[in-house]
Structures are given as structure tokens and as C-alpha cells.
Amino acid sequence: MLNGELIRRGVPDVLMLDHGKKVVCREDWAKRRQEIIQLLCSEEYGFPPSQPIDWSYELLSEEKNFCAGNVTLTKILLKLKLKNNEFSFPFYSAIPNDMDKKVPAFVHICFRDSIPDKYMPTEEICDNGFAVFSFCYHDIVPDRKDGLSEGLGAVMYPEGKRNPDDCGTIMLWAWAASRVMDYVQTLESIDLSNIAVVGHSRLGKTALLAGGLDERFAYIISNDSGCSGAAITREKTGEHIVHITKSFPHWFCQNYVRYVGNEDHLPFDQHFLLALSAPRKVYVASATLDTWADPDSEYLSCVAASPVYELLGFKGFIHGDQYPKGWDTYHEGNIAYHLRTGTHYFGRYDWNRYMEYIKKQM
């Protein structure tokens, strides 16, 4: 039923190479993955900054007895040396104390500079044996229409002008998640093969992009990311490219506006973004009342990305024939999904499902 729905909506096949040949083996997929990166960068998010030439960090504060003495909380300033400039931003590290083995971790792209945060129950996360590294997205580039004139935006576009495929803020936030990952890679206490990138809503879109591009992330988690995130664009409910590019033009490259009212001509759909992470674990979550994001279209995207996993010899999305109704959880394959009851939110229920899934997969 849902495969028929993909055809009816005219969703493009992620396994069809640009010149019309079907991907049939791993080597083809490696080529196709590069094509998809080019496509999503040139048409939607813009091209990322290059890697820093060098980086260092400075400890801003340390609290060894956080959460009843069970967690060490530090605030760190990451200092990046870029081609023509420098850029620094702070992030938090919360690592459980006295663990007898390396711990899995989250890189959380956060709305606010606070610990804990209503979208990040630091204590419960650490009690579950996870570390969490988090940064506030405003510290990279402010989330305003004119935000690109500040922070990393000012470094990238000193003249205040962007070319049509120059990146917007989502790509810059995603790039910053990879810079935190550079730091995490140096830590003895972290299980480097079990690191997740996670974000909610606009930052769920960001997490999908960060993990899609950076293969060091083993789990890529999108909480209620909706339009231009996990949800299939064609015939979704709620938000469309026309709305998102009007309210948040700075999130994307300028080329994206060309698809306003013209979504049928998108040379991709959002399952291409999910597929970039294959065969790593992608987790999409929705909320029943979040019709602006559209749970059904988020679910459908998991269905549409699944053939890439199968081609690579992994279980993709193990799902039912119908859209889920509420409280449904799909944890069997490398694509996972849950539908929480309620509104657009990033709650403990969501975190608990993510941790449950990662523990099961580790």
C-alpha cells in the first residue's frame, strides 16, 4: 500500500543514477551517494565550508560533581582556524563518572544554551550510561533572516552576499556538529563507534544533514523534523517549500526557492537525505498532532529510503502496510521510527526511545 503511495505521489527513486541507470551494487551506490550530496547541496542546503586547517580548545568551566556527583559537566570553547579566518564557539560536555567501560554519546544540536534543557534531560541521559555533548545553534549563526551577517555567517560571507548555491544556516549548524565530533574523537572515555547526532525540528533537519554527510555518526536522529527534514515533500500536509522559504530563507541556499509551487520538479525528495546515512542507523520520530511536520510523510520517507539499506545487505525499515496511529515504535531495522502522541515537542518519551534503540543495537 505504501509503495503504491510513493508512486502515486511521484516520489523519485533514490536508486536511479542521474543518467537513468539503476544502482545495483555497492560501487554504484558509492557513486549515487556522491550525486545525491551534490544535488542536496546545490539545490537545497548549499555547499558546506571546508574543514578547519587546525583547531584547539579551551576549558571554560568544570563541575565534577554535577548530578549528585555522577557526572562531570564542562563547558569548552572550540577554536577553529579556517582558511581566511578564525571562528570559536562554546559547547557543553556531560560525561558519566566512574564508568567501567567506554560510553556511547549524543551530539545534541540544541535550541538554547542551558543544561539541563526542556529538550535535553541531561541527568536521565547520563543515568542511562550516555554522554551528551551539546551546543546552542545561535552560537554558530543566529537564527534570523539577517543572521548570516553574524557568527560563522560573517566569516563565510564577509561581503554580505551569497551565490545561489552558497549554504544557509542549516548547513552551518550541521558543520558545527561535525566540529564537536572532531573533539569527541579525541576522548578515551567515549565509545567512538556508538555516537549519535540528534536534533529537534529545524535542528532535526540539521541532524539529518550532519549525519548524512559525516560518516563518523553511527546514529542519525531526527525528532519531528518535518518539511525539508525527514518528511516527503510531494503532497505532504502542513508546511511546504513556499512557507518555509518565506519564513526562513536563511536556512537554505537561494536555489531552493526555485521549487516554490514547483515541487514536482524537485530532482529529489527528502528520503534522499535519509539515504545518505545508509547503512548506518537513521531514526525518525513524529508526534500525532504535529500536522505541520506531517507524521505520515515522515514515515513514508523511511519506507522510501529502505531499498538502499536492502541493496547494501542490511535490514532497512521494517514496517507495517498502513500509517501508524500513535505510540507505535519500529525498532527492528537500521531505519527506526516512533510516533509519540501529542504535539510538536522533544520530550523524555522521545529520548527514552532513542536510548532504548541504541542500547539494543550496540
Ligand code: GCU
Ligand atoms: C517552524 C517551521 C518548521 C520547523 C519548526 C521548528 O514551525 O515552519 O519547519 O521545523 O519551526 O524548528 O520548531
